[in-house]
Amino acid sequence: AQIYEDVSELPTFTFDFVVVGGGTAGNVVANRLTENPNFSVLVVEAGVSNAGVIPSIVPALVSELLPRTPYTWNFTTTPQAGMNNRVLDYPRGFILGGSSSVNGMFYTRGSRDNFDRYANVTEDPGWGWDNMLPYFFKNEKWAAPSDNHSEIGQYDPAVHGHSGINSVSLNGYAWPDSDARIIQTTKDLPDKFPFVLDMNGGVPLGVGWFQSTIGHGERSSSATSYLGPQYISRPNLHVLLHAQVSRVLQATENSLHFNKVEFSQNKKTLYNITASKEIVISAGSVNTPHILLNSGIGDKTTLERFGIKPLIDLPSVGQNFSDQPVTTNNWIANATDTMEFYTQNTTHFNEVFAQWNNTRTGPLVDSIATHIVWLRLDPESPIFQKISDPSAGPHTPHIELALNAGAAGGAPGIGHFFSSATAVVAPLSKGSVTLNSSNPFDAPIIDPAIFTSDFDVFAARTAILKTQEFLSAPAWRGYIVGPAEPLASALLSDAALDEYIRNTSISAQHPVGSAAMTAKSAGWGVVDPDLRVKGATGLRIVDASVIPFAPAAHTQAPTYAVAERGANLIMGDWK
Numbered sequence: 001a002q003i004y005e006d007v008s009e010l011p012t013f014t015f016d017f018v019v020v021g022g023g024t025a026g027n028v029v030a031n032r033l034t035e036n037p038n039f040s041v042l043v044v045e046a047g048v049s050n051a052g053v054i055p056s057i058v059p060a061l062v063s064e065l066l067p068r069t070p071y072t073w074n075f076t077t078t079p080q081a082g083m084n085n086r087v088l089d090y091p092r093g094f095i096l097g098g099s100s101s102v103n104g105m106f107y108t109r110g111s112r113d114n115f116d117r118y119a120n121v122t123e124d125p126g127w128g129w130d131n132m133l134p135y136f137f138k139n140e141k142w143a144a145p146s147d148n149h150s151e152i153g154q155y156d157p158a159v160h161g162h163s164g165i166n167s168v169s170l171n172g173y174a175w176p177d178s179d180a181r182i183i184q185t186t187k188d189l190p191d192k193f194p195f196v197l198d199m200n201g202g203v204p205l206g207v208g209w210f211q212s213t214i215g216h217g218e219r220s221s222s223a224t225s226y227l228g229p230q231y232i233s234r235p236n237l238h239v240l241l242h243a244q245v246s247r248v249l250q251a252t253e254n255s256l257h258f259n260k261v262e263f264s265q266n267k268k269t270l271y272n273i274t275a276s277k278e279i280v281i282s283a284g285s286v287n288t289p290h291i292l293l294n295s296g297i298g299d300k301t302t303l304e305r306f307g308i309k310p311l312i313d314l315p316s317v318g319q320n321f322s323d324q325p326v327t328t329n330n331w332i333a334n335a336t337d338t339m340e341f342y343t344q345n346t347t348h349f350n351e352v353f354a355q356w357n358n359t360r361t362g363p364l365v366d367s368i369a370t371h372i373v374w375l376r377l378d379p380e381s382p383i384f385q386k387i388s389d390p391s392a393g394p395h396t397p398h399i400e401l402a403l404n405a406g407a408a409g410g411a412p413g414i415g416h417f418f419s420s421a422t423a424v425v426a427p428l429s430k431g432s433v434t435l436n437s438s439n440p441f442d443a444p445i446i447d448p449a450i451f452t453s454d455f456d457v458f459a460a461r462t463a464i465l466k467t468q469e470f471l472s473a474p475a476w477r478g479y480i481v482g483p484a485e486p487l488a489s490a491l492l493s494d495a496a497l498d499e500y501i502r503n504t505s506i507s508a509q510h511p512v513g514s515a516a517m518t519a520k521s522a523g524w525g526v527v528d529p530d531l532r533v534k535g536a537t538g539l540r541i542v543d544a545s546v547i548p549f550a551p552a553a554h555t556q557a558p559t560y561a562v563a564e565r566g567a568n569l570i571m572g573d574w575k
């Protein structure tokens with residue numbers, strides 16, 4: 001019915017369901033549960049409203065939301081041993097819509113192998129690719145690109161949802177010069193870089209056109225879509241902003257049934273809301289395990305050390321935290337037709353902004369990529385002599401090259417650039433989220449442990465060298481002048497390249513696994529295949545943290561699909 005700013009506006013302190021976190025997954029759950037007019041739902045969100053936040057609406061302005069702004073949690077990592085002890089910013093959305101309101105809008109699902117592996121580890125075929133496709137479709141509302149160009153040959157309509165809720169589209173502004181050369185490269189070097197019509201059909205491998213969560217020139221987030229006007233007007237749907245949940249509480253002292261959510265709007269005065277049916281925690285891969293730990297759900301010994309009474313001994317809470325590293329690499333382009341046209345010229349920027357404002361066309365309608373290349377490492381790679389293949393299967397990439405007509409991660413100088421943001425999408429490094437203090441309003445200790453596995457460094461290096469190979473195709477003659485610094489010097493030796501990788505890479509912001517779903521009988525994990533917290537009743541987790549291994553993907557589409565199925569499981573239990 002309402003989006004409330006202050007607890008005093010709440011119509012009641014008891015709801016059927018309380019959803020902790022109005023992020024990517026949380027808003028899916030709230031929307032689906034309130035399809036039943038008999039269910040009342042309150043979403044408790046720590047962050048701010050998304051209304052009128054221009055950089056969260058104009059796709060190409062995404063970088064203005066990051067890394068530390070009023071729209072993100074002010075998180076940093078521990079010094080990263082694999083990154084020469086650098087401390088990284090670790091932004092997460094602090095805004096309605098969560099990270100879907102601040103992310104790069106890449107729409108990538110991962111592979112069939114990824115989901116079939118989730119089915120295996122949970123012993124629930126429902127998490128397999130074929131059974132998850134309908135949930136991808138429920139999420140997705142395919143939209144025409146904002147320039148209305150022909151989509152033929154750029155995607156496969158058969159593998160997309162056309163009547164879901166969240167808009168997904170092809171880019172709506174062409175960069176003809178580099179677009180043509182990318183496609184030509186798939187013809188120049190078809191064995192190494194084959195064209196893939198649709199990277200979201202289960203087998204991503206190859207070079208394909210970029211898809212993103214954008215509709216009609218605007219970002220589509222879980223707030224703009226699942227809480228859109230036709231849904232937020234439901235009388236049984238309620239959202240409270242600026243309310244940070246500290247703990248979930250037991251129904252009675254000796255029970256492991258949880259039915260109360262404790263929160264504060266000023267980090268001092270605490271309130272309780274009762275969930276008469278279930279609590280759903282959707283606070284994301286960092287904050288979900290933090291809330292569990294604060295509530296006494298986690299490793300018993302650690303909890304005792306912080307003076308928190310252990311209620312459920314679940315050592316996996318906050319462990320198995322798996323992120324993907326990304327390196328931004330720039331090449332000098334002999335071009336005029338790149339994003340630098342407007343990023344390096346205020347007059348041009350004002351023109352393209354006015355164009356976006358008036359007609360939702362022009363270069364600001366898109367995110368920061370035009371194509372993605374998904375590749376496997378050569379099976380003969382020396383790394384496989386010591387480390388067995390961490391990918392989910394033979395049709396799953398190890399590495400990703402996100403190509404863009406313009407510099408990535410800030411231009412290395414004045415001029416025009418072509419970039420490849422290279423990522424390791426089958427990472428082996430695993431980190432953790434742990435308590436820093438017993439005060440639930442203190443940030444947790446975040447250690448993604450990036451590049452602590454030699455495999456990940458090898459894969460990151462290979463991704464950069466693969467881009468060099470891609471750009472050495474005849475198609476690029478006369479266009480690519482050469483690598484820009486600091487990449488140019490780094491390419492002189494493997495050792496220099498490794499240093500460059502450790503010194504310049506960042507987190508792709510794709511953490512998963514910190515409240516992993518596993519089989520009921522498994523010796524590890526946090527939730528069962530129905531997303532119920534093991535050992536508890538009344539408590540589920542629905543967000544990226546339940547995904548037990550990194551998908552070969554940017555993680556929002558997998559999170560949306562998990563949330564759609566999660567909501568369906570909850571609905572099924574309360575029919």
Ligand SMILES: Cc1cc2nc3c(=O)[nH]c(=O)nc-3n(C[C@H](O)[C@H](O)[C@H](O)COP(=O)(O)OP(=O)(O)OC[C@H]3O[C@@H](n4cnc5c(N)ncnc54)[C@H](O)[C@@H]3O)c2cc1C
Binds near residue numbers: 246510555557559
């Ligand atoms: C900067 C950035 C760029 C990214 N780019 C992409 C991309 O281009 N493509 C892609 O697929 N993925 C991308 N991702 C990853 C993707 O956005 C996330 O995997 C996904 O959105 C996670 O969804 P979630 O529901 O688990 O968490 P979130 O969407 O982060 O939602 C968690 C919500 O819970 C709220 N919350 C947390 N703690 C509390 C508390 N204690 N009390 C109340 N509320 C709380 C948060 O404020 C937030 O709204 C990016 C992520 C980031 C941060």
